[in-house]
Amino acid sequence: MSLHKSRHLTGRGSHATSSTCRLHASSEVATRIADILHTPRSRFRLVVALGCGALPLQTACRPVEEAPSRYASAQEPPPRVVRAQYPVAPPPFSEDIFPCSECHSPTDKVNRTPHKLEFHEEIVLRHDEKNRWCLDCHDAVNRDQLHLADGRPVKFTESYRLCGQCHGPTLRNWQAGEHGKRTGSWSGDKQYLLCASCHSPHSPRFKPMKPLAPPVRQEHIR
């Protein structure tokens, strides 16, 4: 039925549009459509094409609120669990040095101006030494703990909070398990190493080390 109708339309169009270019063009389109609709297979193709074309149209016409929220997660990743405390290995104190209060008394008079020490000569500060000195991290009153830049005390077992003041992204990566080494179980309880377990706080850069033996070359394997 529709086929006959379109043919009829084509015929009428070709007569009426000989005057203007625009109408002539539209009649050509109509002729094409008629040709396309001529065989059953091409009719089927057209219906499929129209259907496929209509699908995205339908999606686009949907109200914005109903749009699938599959990109929402890309914009706002789920918040990672940031714990207040991490199971860490004991702080790596030098032998017989802790607690510091065995030598330092809270009542001691403290010279808070940066100066060269007469004790602890073995400690060479190679950690922003131009701008920092001992009491920027160590607490002058309670020697058995550290302090943040704002003066709040921090235990040696939570020293990562102190390090994270300057090394924020590193702390974030450490919390996520990307920076540093974790031991224990990949599926269960893990133990973190403190920053100071690998990096000496006074000279944090890794020292070069001797590599183990190179592999035997294949030609020397017997």
Next chain:
Amino acid sequence: MRSLPVLPMPAPEPPTAARYSRREVVVMGLFALAATAAESGCAVDKRALDAFVQQHFRDLSPEELKQRLAQMEKRYTEEYGKNVRVSATPPIPGVLYGYALDLSRCIGCRKCVYACVDENNQSRDPQTHWITVLEMDKEHGVDLLRANAFYDHETVPAPGKFYMPVQCQQCDNPPCVKVCPVEATWREPDGIVVIDYDWCIGCRCCVTACPYGARHFNWTKPGLPADQVNPNTEYLGNRPRPRGVVEKCTFCIQRVRNGRYPACVEICPVGARKFGNLLDPEGEIRYIIENKRVFILKEELNTQPKFFYYYGL
């Protein structure tokens, strides 16, 4: 449309009442042989006979497997003079192992190489290493043609160099598995590509198929001193290998299926190696893939490794 010519097919053979499978025929033949040998007073190696008529690991019933493990434990315990345990731990459901290695941290100390040797009972002499640490120029980036595995410096890292350890990448689309003519190697549900050393025929097709040089062949009986044997072994992992079979890294299957980290992760002095479950959205591997510059080695080969290199800095 023209139809393709159809070749006339021979009529299917009528099923005979008494057909023997190939296996049964072989077993019968061997029994006959054994009987003859026993009668004639020859010593028959029962172990060799058992090994010859064994079944594929994946076709074993739980009882058969238990029996096989017990036999192995007995054999290794006799051979190495210590209580060697062989287990066949099944994969954990919902787990796909992933590995990440931070190239900006690795210093090329080779501690992982030797930790792997100790953990996985590799041959000491002749030497077999499952991990190869490549030294490359920072100037040229990752360029395998300029890589050197035999560097021997006083101290590492050497100036201007970086290090790239390469081991089995545990591909999701492993070429080594595809080429194996006897299905002696396969990918486990948790993503680990394993080898059944008792099924391997030593054709070394997989060695040539692997684009990462991760598979190693035992040309002789592995030189494994009894005092250095790691007695905690896995059937598809670090149990002592015979001569003439191929072996490779299994992410320390005997450790990771029991929740532990691989030996190379635990030994790394700079924390460059990361390991975890790829299916755990909170895990460190997923964090690295989502937040770091990650790449895989020889991506163009579509091997789909689960070993990710990245630059942490």
